[in-house]
Amino acid sequence: MNLTILGCYAATPRTFTNPTSQVLEIRNRLFLIDCGEGTQVQLRKNKIRFSKINQVFISHLHGDHFFGLIGLISTFALLNRTKDLHVYGPKGIKEIINLQLRLSNSWTNFGLYFHELESNESEIIFEDEKVIVRTIPLKHRVYTNGFLFQEKVGDRKLDLNAVQNYEIDTCYYQKIKNGKDITLDDGRVIENSKLTFDPIAVKSYAFCSDTIYNENMIPIIERVDVLYHESTFLDSEESLAKKTMHSTAKEAATIALKANVKQLVLGHYSTRYENIKLFKQQAETIFPNILLADDGKSFEF
Amino acid sequence: MNLTILGCYAATPRTFTNPTSQVLEIRNRLFLIDCGEGTQVQLRKNKIRFSKINQVFISHLHGDHFFGLIGLISTFALLNRTKDLHVYGPKGIKEIINLQLRLSNSWTNFGLYFHELESNESEIIFEDEKVIVRTIPLKHRVYTNGFLFQEKVGDRKLDLNAVQNYEIDTCYYQKIKNGKDITLDDGRVIENSKLTFDPIAVKSYAFCSDTIYNENMIPIIERVDVLYHESTFLDSEESLAKKTMHSTAKEAATIALKANVKQLVLGHYSTRYENIKLFKQQAETIFPNILLADDGKSFEF
Numbered sequence: 001m002n003l004t005i006l007g008c009y010a011a012t013p014r015t016f017t018n019p020t021s022q023v024l025e026i027r028n029r030l031f032l033i034d035c036g037e038g039t040q041v042q043l044r045k046n047k048i049r050f051s052k053i054n055q056v057f058i059s060h061l062h063g064d065h066f067f068g069l070i071g072l073i074s075t076f077a078l079l080n081r082t083k084d085l086h087v088y089g090p091k092g093i094k095e096i097i098n099l100q101l102r103l104s105n106s107w108t109n110f111g112l113y114f115h116e117l118e119s120n121e122s123e124i125i126f127e128d129e130k131v132i133v134r135t136i137p138l139k140h141r142v143y144t145n146g147f148l149f150q151e152k153v154g155d156r157k158l159d160l161n162a163v164q165n166y167e168i169d170t171c172y173y174q175k176i177k178n179g180k181d182i183t184l185d186d187g188r189v190i191e192n193s194k195l196t197f198d199p200i201a202v203k204s205y206a207f208c209s210d211t212i213y214n215e216n217m218i219p220i221i222e223r224v225d226v227l228y229h230e231s232t233f234l235d236s237e238e239s240l241a242k243k244t245m246h247s248t249a250k251e252a253a254t255i256a257l258k259a260n261v262k263q264l265v266l267g268h269y270s271t272r273y274e275n276i277k278l279f280k281q282q283a284e285t286i287f288p289n290i291l292l293a294d295d296g297k298s299f300e301f
Numbered sequence: 302m303n304l305t306i307l308g309c310y311a312a313t314p315r316t317f318t319n320p321t322s323q324v325l326e327i328r329n330r331l332f333l334i335d336c337g338e339g340t341q342v343q344l345r346k347n348k349i350r351f352s353k354i355n356q357v358f359i360s361h362l363h364g365d366h367f368f369g370l371i372g373l374i375s376t377f378a379l380l381n382r383t384k385d386l387h388v389y390g391p392k393g394i395k396e397i398i399n400l401q402l403r404l405s406n407s408w409t410n411f412g413l414y415f416h417e418l419e420s421n422e423s424e425i426i427f428e429d430e431k432v433i434v435r436t437i438p439l440k441h442r443v444y445t446n447g448f449l450f451q452e453k454v455g456d457r458k459l460d461l462n463a464v465q466n467y468e469i470d471t472c473y474y475q476k477i478k479n480g481k482d483i484t485l486d487d488g489r490v491i492e493n494s495k496l497t498f499d500p501i502a503v504k505s506y507a508f509c510s511d512t513i514y515n516e517n518m519i520p521i522i523e524r525v526d527v528l529y530h531e532s533t534f535l536d537s538e539e540s541l542a543k544k545t546m547h548s549t550a551k552e553a554a555t556i557a558l559k560a561n562v563k564q565l566v567l568g569h570y571s572t573r574y575e576n577i578k579l580f581k582q583q584a585e586t587i588f589p590n591i592l593l594a595d596d597g598k599s600f601e602f
Contacts, residue, residue: 012376015345037372038339044316061404063375071338074364075313092404099400103362103393105443142406 001026001151001203001301003226006042008267008293010210010232010246011064013038017271018295019064022228023048024205027130027151032056033207039068040075046296050079055126057133058089059209060144066093070100077108084111088125088133090143091116117145122220130154136220138211140245146208148220156196163195203301206261209268212242213251218259226301227261228293230268231279237270249279253286263301267293302327302452302504302602304527307343309568309594311511311533311547312365314339318572319596320365323529324349325506328431328452333357334508340369341376347597351380356427358434359390360510361445367394371401378409385412389426389434391444392417418446423521431455437521439512441546447509449521457497464496504602507562510569513543514552519560527602528562529594531569532580538571550580554587564602568594 002025007018019036023043030052032039043050050072058066066089076085085108087093094114101107115125117135126133129152136146155177163176168190172182182190206221209230221227232246241248247255249266256264264287266279273279276292283290291299303326308319320337324344331353333340344351351373359367367390377386386409388394395415402408416426418436427434430453437447456478464477469491473483483491507522510531522528533547542549548556550567557565565588567580574580577593584591592600 011379013339013342013372015342037369038314038342041314041316041339061401062407063372063401063405067372067375067401068338071314071364071368074368078312090404092400096401096404100362100364100368100397103391103397103443104364106363142404 001205001225003205003228003265003299003301004046004048005267005293005295005297006039006046007036007295008269009295010268010270012271013064014271018042019067020059020209020268021068022207022293023053024149024207026149026203026205029128029131030054031133031149033147034059034065034209035067035069035072036064037067037071040072042295043072046298050076051081051083054083054085056085056087056089057147057207058087058093059138059146059207060140060142061090061092061096062142062210065210069093070097073097073101073108073112074104074106076110077106081108081110084113086113086115086126088115089117090145091118118143122148134220136206136208136217138208138217139214140210140212144210146206146211146217148204148206148224150204151202153202154199156192156199159195159197166190166195168195205301208255210246212245213247213255215255215258218255221255221259221261224259224261226263226265226299227256227259228265228267229255231266231283232268232270234273234278235282249283250286253283253290256287263289263291265291265293265299302506302526304506304529304566304600304602305347305349306568306594306596306598306600307340307347308337308596309570310596311569311571313572314365315572319343320368321360321510321569322369323508323594324354325450325508327450327504327506330429330432331355332434332450334448335360335366335510336368336370336373337365338368338372341373343596344373347599351377352382352384355384355386357386357388357390358448358508359388359394360439360447360508361441361443362391362393362397363443363511366511370394371398374398374402374409374413375405375407377411378407382409382411385414387414387416387427389416390418391446392419419444423449435521437507437509437518439509439518440515441511441513445511447507447512447518449505449507449525451505452503454503455500457493457500460496460498467491467496469496506602509556511547513546514548514556516556516559519556522556522560522562525560525562527564527566527600528557528560529566529568530556532567532584533569533571535574535579536583550584551587554584554591557588564590564592566592566594566600
């Protein structure tokens with residue numbers, strides 16, 4: 001599982017900082033999460049192949065999380081993309097994109113599918129044979145979702161020595177990988193645990209931005225491997241955090257602690273701060289495993 | 302008159318090139334012309350004061366000319382702008398911007414005025430005491446205008462020695478600057494030309510992008526000081542230029558020649574070319590005074 005931060009600063013793009021966007025690579029899928037202005041240039045700078053992105057998840061309709069989407073879609077069209085693109089985001093996103101495509105007389109040659117979100121309950125919005133994605137309802141000034149990406153438990157791993165010792169025919173291998181016991185020709189029943197190893201441990205990633213401190217998300221993100229939680233402000237701006245419905249570094253760490261996650265990644269910093277290390281310092285007083293997101297940084301989990 | 306190129310490449314923003322946007326400073330006014338994605342970052346990089354921009358002119362609704370506008374307007378709002386902002390552009394621009402402001406629940410505290418253009422005739426769209434702006438109807442795949450910026454002829458300059466020699470009272474100075482003759486107490490009539498110098502020569506700038514080769518613009522831009530004319534393609538792509546309704550470097554030079562302009566600035570290069578000097582070489586075979594626009598370049602005229 002690899003996470004590349006394209007942008008992790010709040011409010012506006014600036015000379016050296018970008019608004020929210022990140023790419024999660026999980027089980028060979030490339031998910032784009034949020035798409036602030038300049039995301040397509042950040043994708044180029046970070047050498048991420050446009051054509052591998054088939055799903056875009058938009059948390060909410062504040063500009064620093066979606067103003068780059070229309071440009072990215074237009075560029076896909078100019079690059080003669082043919083593969084379908086699926087956009088998951090709040091109701092309204094379809095109207096915004098389609099209006100601009102219509103007025104610029106630039107329809108796409110690829111299938112462009114919008115999956116508009118309105119529910120205030122966590123729901124499964126994407127699922128294939130390897131990954132499942134659920135919403136994490138957040139509390140912000142407009143309708144907002146985080147997203148939980150979970151690998152699915154895979155097949156059990158065949159113990160090749162064991163199946164050969166028992167002279168089991170290859171045609172039973174898939175059944176064994178699915179967890180079945182095997183009855184040999186002489187009537188002996190061999191338990192599956194003697195023929196297989198446990199499957200590779202599954203990983204999970206929760207993206208939670210933007211949100212006020214909100215314990216309602218805890219049951220959904222409990223025990224995830226990696227939690228990205230916004231920390232727009234430091235302690236000194238706690239009241240501003242409440243007013244603008246954002247979180248402080250300590251609040252993010254408190255959520256991580258209570259949800260018993262393995263690793264917390266902080267981001268969505270207000271550009272008022274010159275030294276983002278202070279976010280780590282303040283969060284570490286509550287939760288030990290803190291990483292700081294920064295534009296262009298890549299994390300392997 | 303100063304022209305700063307924020308972006309002058311066609312189609313999409315890339316790692317080192319930006320889509321169309323430029324700032325014209327004329328008689329202490331700062332006009333923003335087109336606003337591709339990333340324009341607000343380019344304004345920062347080029348140290349142009351956001352607050353001095355009160356008028357934005359959008360040529361047409363292709364993304365590489367306006368996708369940065371919603372981000373710029375949102376940033377103005379975040380910076381607590383209070384001064385009115387006027388946007389001149391094709392019908393539809395108001396709906397695009399207002400839809401996004403409405404869905405992000407982020408209305409501006411400043412007056413945001415849209416002047417939507419629909420006419421196929423040149424018309425005056427802005428005028429104050431020092432500058433006048435007219436549309437230049439262009440031919441492209443969607444409704445498109447160029448813009449002609451003209452300084453107004455100012456007052457005549459007072460010849461202080463002359464008026465003092467004739468012992469003319471200061472209360473007549475404004476009349477003299479306006480071009481009136483003066484009758485002295487002894488009845489002598491002093492011609493204005495003996496009391497004043499010619500006013501400072503007025504300058505003019507024509508922005509013409511995007512357009513197919515189109516001689517209809519010539520009467521409007523005749524004898525301008527500076528013509529920015531798109532040259533998306535080189536000679537080798539002449540048929541592609543026609544198909545996509547763009548111009549070649551030589552076609553831009555032909556317009557400059559026929560319109561008898563003083564200076565031609567080329568831009569809106571297709572990103573397929575590695576060496577933009579070829580645009581100058583090809584254009585110079587037709588018209589002598591060629592400058593090449595490039596991102597971050599500033600021209601004083």
